[in-house]
Amino acid sequence: MLKVSPKNLLEPNYPFAPKNFPFFYGWIILIVCTIGVIMSxxxxxxxVxxxxxxLLAATGLSRLQLSNAYFIGTLTSGLILPYGGVLLDRFGARVTVVCASIGLALTLCYLSFSDRLATIINNxxxxxxxxxxxLVILVLGFxxxxxSGQGxxxxxxxxxxxxxxxxRRGFVSGITGVFVSFGFSIAPLTMSSLIDILGWRNTWLAMAVVVGMGMGLIGWFFYRDNPEECSLLMDGKKHTQNSFDTKHSSDNNLQDFTRAEALRTIMFWVVTLALxxxxxxxxxxxxxxxxxxxxAELSQMQAVSIFLPQAVVSTIVGYLMGIAADRVPLKYLFTVMMLGQIIGVAAITNFGVPLFRVLTIVGFGITSGCFGTLSAVALPRFFGRTYLGSISGFQMMILVIASAIGPSFLAIFKDKLGSYQPGLYGCLILAILILIFTFFARQPRKSHLLE
Known part of the structure; x- marks a missing residue:
């Protein structure tokens, strides 16, 4: 009988051995990793x-001040994410996902009484x-x-x-993308309903319990870093491989880029800038x-109502992207993603017109569906698995910094010019430039590294 100790609690075969499952344990990983992304x-x-x-009503801050707090908090978190990627490579998924879940739960509790904490300190x-x-309290919270969450x-x-x-990476990423896209798209409506019932503080506290206890336990119980530590192989392949599998595995070994090598490829920057x-x-x-x-003279309900039909479009596109990712060069799928983004941004500049609201839903539905699948497929496809944590950490840093810039970028135009329109046109130009950049993408090879 295995003696329980802190070390044994993290053994791949505790509390059960994945290799003893009657089917490939990767399908369990698919389910729990999908839950993990949704829990973020x-x-x-x-x-948010x-x-x-x-938060504006509780703290009395202006919209620009809150946007700047969000910007500083998100930017700071992005800058430290590369270290998080290194820790992921070092300690593995099981430890990392439990710590991230608990960290996110504690943060939600902190934010739920952030205004009251500000009052206590001010007194x-x-x-x-x-x-x-x-402002300082919210920056720390963000x-x-x-x-912990987005990162x-x-x-x-x-x-x-x-x-x-x-x-099967494209296929499983497509399945994940279906549920994640749908989950993210209905989040504003779901949370708004919970806030109406529980209030905003109790909604955050309720989510803290679900994430901290629920996701924390799921992470410890089911997450495993890779199939090899469980005496398994990717895709559920047998240890006695045929010649095709051997060649395929050998090709993958050639693609194990270090972070420094990945950063010197055009493809890394095409993927990263698109995302x-x-x-x-x-x-x-x-x-x-x-x-x-x-x-655009729309009510709050009219504005947020775009997310539900967008979720439907995103779900369909995410599934199709998953199928296509195993058959079509990813370069072309990123092109589709950028075209959807361009349609969405161009349409929302005329948000008050019903036809353009439909185009907004279609455009952002396409790009959101592509994002979920391609963000999971691209890096391991191009750069291998050995240094995937550190490469993902650097890419995630850039994505988080970009997400930090977005709210403040638009808020500045609203504050200084009285309208979001100029900022939206700036976003449209950015999307067009990145679409052009995708045409220069090529399959990365170590012999092609930029000097």
């Missing part, structure tokens, strides 16, 4: 957006303006929220999934969607 919703902008107006040190205290929990789940599949533009644009628009709708 409170740390995603689409999850439902609480924006409540203790009345010489310091309340707005300054509230740093932890974005690092580590998401990155760990996607990286782990990529390590368990090879030839980052989605993070910047979609985050900025989602954060201000109610106000963008108000500018």
């Amino acid at each position: 919703t409170p740390g995603q902008t689409i999850g 957006s439902a609480f924006t107006d409540h 203790t040190f009345p010489i310091i303006p309340y707005s300054t205290i509230a 740093v932890c929220l974005r690092f 580590m929990l998401t990155m760990t789940s996607r990286t782990t999934l990529g390590k368990w599949f090879d030839r 980052s533009s989605q993070a910047l644009i979609f985050t900025g628009i989602t954060f201000h969607i109610v106000d963008i709708g108000a500018e």
